[in-house]
Amino acid sequence: MAQRKSSRLPENTAAADTPSTASTASAAKLFEYAPAPESRAIVKINPSYDLFIGGELVPATGGALKTVNPATEEVLAEVGVASAADVDRAVAAARTAYDRVWSRMPGSERAKYLFRIARIVQERSRELAVLESIDNGKPIRETRDVDLPLVAAHFFHYAGWADKLSYAGYGPDPKPLGVAAQVIPWNFPLLMLAWKIAPALACGNTVVLKPAETTPLTALAFAEICRQADLPPGVVNIVTGAGETGAALVGHPDVDKVAFTGSTEVGRGIARAVAGSRKKVTLELGGKAANIVFDDAPIDQAVEGVIDSIFFNQGQVCCAGSRLLVQESIEPELMDALRRRMETLRVGDPLDKNTDVGAINSAAQLARITELTEAGEAEGAERWSPACELPSTGYWFAPTVFTNVSATHRIAREEIFGPVLSVLTFRTPEEAVAKANNTPYGLSAGIWTEKGSRMLAIAKKLRAGVVWANTFNKFDPSSPFGGYRESGYGREGGAHGLEAYLDV
């Protein structure tokens, strides 16, 4: 296999231990990429953070938790843990803002606030991208080129809806719901925040949002942006904390709407908790997407698509193409190409602009990925990773592919949420569809074929909310996103995404 490369410390390190970026294969031996770190200087991280309630920074009364840079295990800051009383205060602030200000404001005025926010996000986009990378562990290339542009785009798109709700197909004068409780995950912290806050505000609701406990920093930066935009106090409230804070928020009696993105297990608990109440709920949960490659696929692009589907964001994506379903007749050829391509993946310092695969978000997540991959080996699947030197500190997992996977294997059923691909085979299009749909999930799917009629026929049969054909992991604020079955209900994006925040 490829020879190990010795690690080299990058220059201009702002922090104590910056992991090196080790190239994964012999291919890079002649032309070594020098470290190309994005500067941390653009970001200022405070030692501690309060909650953002009613337009003010308010100390939390439920304790504090530390957020860590997963690439180095360095403690970045302490953020407050919102107690039930803090949550109550936040909901009250949101209610007051709703009753007195936001629900009375014409859509065209709300729109202008959202446009301001979108603009400020664009202005501060580099800073936010670096901050996100440091707090989450994902590569700067992704936060810079994917996350942040989409964040701004979401605010732009929904700013434009705020005064056009009567055209959206929900009746001549649809009303907002009131106060929305929003709980978001750690995999795309600022983007998930945008997906939640932009439509909610556009429709006239006020929000209390809780970012994930391991990735609070960009949400807190967003609080600052709200102040910079002069957003009326209480329209957006940010309460940091962990599971208990989330439960208090979702369970609060004065909340009209609950929106959650996260695991199916927690989503199920939320659906139970709101039973019998008047709260409207939307859930965006887990997935185990099938990425189907037919024998007439454009092989090189398909390989790119597969790589992107499972290694983008270290595979920590609900819609990841975690099951590759390859037509049996081309499996050897595709796998060779895939392994060859995996050897060019660069794992390492998230702030290095050449890094392809960053750090796993937390020790807990790393443990889960490890457990499932060990199960995969025990079940009899064949495991392979390119040779890859992983830094000694931080949470790292090498890109991994399992072949010889069968439908009953745990690694074919359970969401791993890491850079681990399970490869299964099929013989006919019917079999591909049956296997792809044979899961309690239904979030996304991929199809690779050059034959148009086949693409359309398969897309029609796949029970998934998003179908990517000859592409993967594409997102846009105008494009509705959400799942079938246990991947949740409701859609985010486009006109469809307004429904969640209107009283219809």
Next chain:
Amino acid sequence: MSDKTGADSKAKTTVAKKAAAKTVTAKKTATKNPAAKKTAAKKTAAAQGSPREASVAAAVPAVSGAAAGKGTAKRAVTTASTETSAPTAAPPTSADASASNGSTTTASVPAESNATAVETQSAERPSTRTRLAVRKTYKLYIGGAFPRSESGRSYEVTSAQGAFVANAALASRKDARDAVRAARSAFSGWSGATAYNRGQILYRIAEMLEGRREQFADEVSAAEGVTRDSALAQADAAIDRWVWYAGWSDKISQVRGTVNPVAGPYWNVSSPEPTGVVAVFAPERPSLFGLVSVLAPVIVSGNTAVVVAPGPTALPAITLAEVLATSDLPGGVINILTGRIAELGMPLASHLDVDALDLSGVTDPELATELERAGAQNLKRLRRPEPEPDWTADPGLDRIVSFMETKTVWHPVGV
């Protein structure tokens, strides 16, 4: 006329054991006690408040001319008539009648109940002075066929005044399980049919409904104790609403589908698709109009349904099933279980192969909460019951869209 009375008692006993009697009928038999019969008949007629019944007096046998004008021969079929064959008129109607939870076991089934599964509606003819009407047996409607409950149980449907109307099948959780299986099997065909085809079938259902307008009015009247005019109005409203929904099948995609202008060289289309198998709990009132209002929007988009028709709604519900069976609707698309929501709710709400729940007919808020919680196991899509629904209001698209999924497809654009 003891033998006739005897025959009546036997017939009634048979009825009480869920025999194959098809229609509820007034006994036209002469009795030993015409006076008692006439009185009973008159009381019933009065209770019904239906001038129509009273007018069919002429058919009553062995009744004096004077009495005939006031007595009542109940029209055959579905009016809430009693066994006015009097002395024994009391039994099913009195004690047991009030509790409409007559849970009778299947005794050795009398010969006449070895009827074929799909029983065609007999002619709605009033009993004449010499002819006993053939009563309809109300069975379940599963997979396009009319089976009895596997539990063998039935319950009494009584009129608002407590008079015996019919024995309806009391569906069990195993019937629910079978219904879900039938609905699942029918899903790929129904959702795979063209929208046009579904619309045509729904329109045909409306045609069949129209043909049975009077029968429905009879049953609604019996089930709810409302006047015939009111029942007819309800039947008309139900038919019209069904026609309205039929027209939506090939328009939902246009109204709820979108072409999304993504920022890149991709073709991107979102379109609505049916969710799958929906368990629908129909409201008790209005018995026909409510049923139609919850059912049509579910299936027009391609979903298949398991409907729980509670208590007295069994009557119009099973007659609706007969309409469905004669309308080119594939078996399994709609399945109707008559019985108790309290009993059938949990097996359906917890069933992992049910995709969505319409709790409109669940009047007990605690039960509704429990069912919602059970449904959370596999993240069922859900409609909560409304406290005071106005069924006559414009339904809009909401009930259709609640049971649809949006699928978004991306494809690169390039040569």
Next chain:
Amino acid sequence: MDPAGTHHVPDRLDLRAATGNEAALRGFLHGLPGVDKVGAEARVARLGTRSIKTTAKGFALDLAIRMIDLTTLEGADTPGKVRSLAAKARRPDPSDPTCPSVAAVCVYPDLVEVAKHELRGTAIKVASVATAFPSGRSSLEVKLAETRMAVAAGADEIDMVIDRGAFLAGHYGAVFEQIVAVKGACGDAHLKVILETGELVTYDNVRRASWLAMLAGADFIKTSTGKVSPAATLPVSLVMLEAVRDFRAASGRMVGFKPAGGIRTAKDAIKHLVAVNETCGPDWLDPQWFRFGASSLLNDLLMQRQKQAAGYYSGPNYVTVD
């Protein structure tokens, strides 16, 4: 032991004499008691009214799973398909490690090697069909070569088909000799003899063919190839269970039984187990003496098992498609 107690062996069951020549064999087989169709079907209907609930049901479901010969016999079979099936055989329910594995995997001879490889280290057997399955229409040399090929590739069990044409033409000796020859080619592998009861049609024929196969040395008698309908109906199974019971009583040798084809639901499977229990007795309630030849049965058993554990009905998305 025979649940009926001591079993008087009538003179007609002198088995050595029976197989002496064609005439003797014919005489023997035609001398077996006939089967009354209506009576047999009524017995089956009565057995079907047994109510198997709670712990008994749980026991029956697990036993049924352990008795499955998980089968794929399609022209379109590929190594990938066999691998997938083998994985399922080992671990049928991905969400429940307490679920037992199946008894065996059954494939065509050219895929035995793949199956053996995938199942190494487990107790799951590899069964192979052979002898020009399913029709059986070929020469004896071809049939024996195929058998040897499967055995050489590692098959633990061979499922052969009898020559139905010869049987129905009354050439019992030819059928008998073919079975003996195939048994010889099996070496250490166990031989299951498929009667293809759907083509034999009458219960009388089923009884005769069962005895014929057992006399010729079958380790198991099996109802069907699964390619012809009707396959393993309960009355047919009843007749064959009676045959294995009577054969043991007459010869002291125990022969196994495998119904195959048409058993799709847990309910069907449990009815079979009840029939076994009350016909030939609990000695046969073991994967060593009883197998279900099935593919879709397994998923229904798993869903029933899930329901037993969870209390609510499961659905097809909670079991796998292989």
